[in-house]
Amino acid sequence: MISLPSDWLTQDRLDAEYKQYVVLAYLQGVGQRFAQNRLCPDLPDLQRHYDDTLRFRRGKGTLTAAFPKRVAGISGPPPRINYESELPDNPLMQEVDDIVSFALPRFHETLTEGRQRWADLAATLTLEPVGLLPLHRDEGYLFVHYTHTADLSVYQYRLTLYDTNVPGGRHVHWLLRDRLRRNLGTTFERLKVDLARRYDLPNPAAFRVESRQVLEEQETILPITQQLLNEAVA
Template sequence: MTTLPYDWLTQNRIDTEYKQYVVLAYLQSVGRRFADSQLHPDLPEVKRHYEATLHFRRGKGTLMAAFPKRVAGISGPPPRIDYESELPADALLDEVDEIVDFALPRFSATLTEGKQRWDDLAATLTLEPIGLMPLRPDEGYLFLHYATSTDLSIYQYRLTLYDDQAPGGRMVHWQLRERTQRTIGTTFERLKLDLIRRYNLPNPATFRLECQRRVPEQETLLPIAQQLLNSVVC
């Protein structure tokens, strides 16, 4: 299993054992990708599943509390009136509660693992500007290179709309310009000037992102770079 539908809780039959299997299969596949340093889009998806399931539990509690109650008796001391809900017991709701109780801590644990892996990787990255920064650095270039390799990926980026679900708070549109090799005599400043000559972006903000070890670009480096860019540009 690679994805989990957002309506997984109510989709198909509501059976505790079956739903537990669905959740475990999904989280096991996510765990394997986390182990391979593939964090996106699984990390934000697990976060949404956790928040949606938590919201369901809280919403259900609010709904139950809104139903009328009747006096069940008096207990004490001190004297206290006890109430019970007029909503009849429902085996299906009990089963849903059991599924939610099973899923929530596992979503939370996987989310914590993913965040820790994200933070550990982000701590090994170095993001630095190249040359002078323009007044509006919403568009420019990112040189992505590895400390132990001459491989270099050049991306053009453009920050777009605000999105509280996006790493750093704003969406970033990436366009791969080229993959090349960086020689000893090739400086990042020279590469920047070459890009200015070849593309219609006369005064681009330009950054280099140095990585200590190879991790997947699309699934990990670019999402973390998006967060780092947001922190220095916004």
């Protein structure tokens, strides 16, 4: 996995050609993982890089606009006073502008691809409650199963702090409890009762998420389910 440091823009040498290579190498790796339906942590990481770079561009524009300007001449008709900034020309800042102009549209393009893939995969998942839900739903169990297999993963979940930057608005802490294979006599209601007996959650909330295809749980299913679970317990 090729990661991009948070200070990639100013790290190492400030050379437009070199930075373009760094950006392309990073985005190539991200694109390959998106093609494999592996969305996290790359999608939120890419979102941060896009937001930070866009914020840098806007901040630089605000700084440039704040510098005093001097009269450069009069043009017309009609008569118009022309101004030019007293901010001195700096080759390094031009180099930064070139890097940002190169990176932003490519970040956005790959980000759009990742968001669309997220939406497409979310449409293949179905989240449903198991039995009656208690009043306290911030902690419980999640059964991850697949339409065409008997494989089943059992997670304990706990919704934690609010954060507008995470899917659904709240972090979800996952703890893998078991992996098993279901048979015809194994119902989710029975599994829920067994979990209540084994662990210290006497009346747990429980959900099952069904996936039409086998996907990476940590990198794809659980991040998307986090969003669905937030909506279900709201």
